[in-house]
Amino acid sequence: MPVATLVNGRLSMNKGIYLLALLVAPVLADASGGAASANSAPPDVAQGRQIYEQYCTACHGWQAEGAANWQKLDEKGEMPPPPHDETGHTWRHSDAMLFRMIAEGWRYPFNKSDRLTMPAFGESLTDQEIAAVVEYLKTLWTEEQREYQATESQ
Numbered sequence: 001m002p003v004a005t006l007v008n009g010r011l012s013m014n015k016g017i018y019l020l021a022l023l024v025a026p027v028l029a030d031a032s033g034g035a036a037s038a039n040s041a042p043p044d045v046a047q048g049r050q051i052y053e054q055y056c057t058a059c060h061g062w063q064a065e066g067a068a069n070w071q072k073l074d075e076k077g078e079m080p081p082p083p084h085d086e087t088g089h090t091w092r093h094s095d096a097m098l099f100r101m102i103a104e105g106w107r108y109p110f111n112k113s114d115r116l117t118m119p120a121f122g123e124s125l126t127d128q129e130i131a132a133v134v135e136y137l138k139t140l141w142t143e144e145q146r147e148y149q150a151t152e153s154q
Contacts (some may be wrong), residue, residue, distance in 0.1 A: 001025055007120035019054050024119060029153075041128070042135075043128065043131040043132040044132050044135070044137050045132065045135050045137040045139060046128065047132040047135045048129075048131075048132035048133045048135050048136030049128050049139075050135070050138075051125065051132060051133050051136075052064075052133055052136050052137075055121060055124070055125070056084075056093060056132075056133070059118075060081045060083065060084055061080075061081075061083070063085065064083055064084040064085040064088075064137075064140050065083050065085060065087075066078035066080070066081050066082045066083030066084070066087075066088055067081045067082075068080070070083065070088075073110075073111070074111070076112070076113060076133045077111060077112025077113055078108065078111045078112070078113055078115075079108040079110075079111060079117065079118045080116075081118070083139050085118065085140045085141070086140065088139055088142050088143055089140075089149065091137075091141045091146070091149045092149070092152065093149070093152065094149070094150070094153040095131075095134055095149075095153040096151040096153065098117040098128075098134045098137065099130055099131065099134055101118060102118065102121050102122075102125070102130045102133060102134070103122035103125075103127075103130055104117050104120050105119050105120030105121075106118035114123075
C-alpha cells in the first residue's frame with residue numbers, strides 16, 4: 001500500500017501514516033531547534049471546536065449530546081447521531097477510525113437504508129482540520145475514556 005498518493009490534485013496519505021506524522025513532526029522540529037511547518041503542526045483544539053460547531057452541531061448537538069433516542073433505529077430505519085461527549089461511544093474508536101468516519105462518512109451496518117447517515121467531509125475539510133476535530137472530541141471525554149482511546153489508537 002502506498003504511503004501517499006495524489007488524488008484529484010490533493011495529496012492523500014495513508015491515514016495511519018498521517019496520524020503518526022502529526023505526532024512525530026513536532027518532536028522532530030523541537031529536537032532540531034526549528035519550528036514545525038503549518039502542514040506538520042499538531043492539531044489545534046480551538047480550530048477543531050470551530051469546525052465541529054460549523055459542520056457537526058446540526059446533527060450531534062452544540063454540547064455533543066447527540067440525538068434523542070440515539071441508541072434506537074428511527075422511523076427511517078437508521079441510527080440517529082450519537083453523542084460525542086462521555087455518554088456516547090465515540091471514545092471507544094481509535095484516532096484512525098474517527099478520522100476515517102469524518103473523512104469518508106459512515107453508515108451503521110444495521111440501518112435499513114443504504115445511505116451514509118454520517119456524511120463524508122473529506123472533500124470539505126483538510127486532513128489537518130479533520131485531525132483538529134478529533135483532538136477537540138477528546139476534550140469532551142473523561143480522563144479514563146481518553147486513556148482507553150489512546151490505547152486503542154496505538
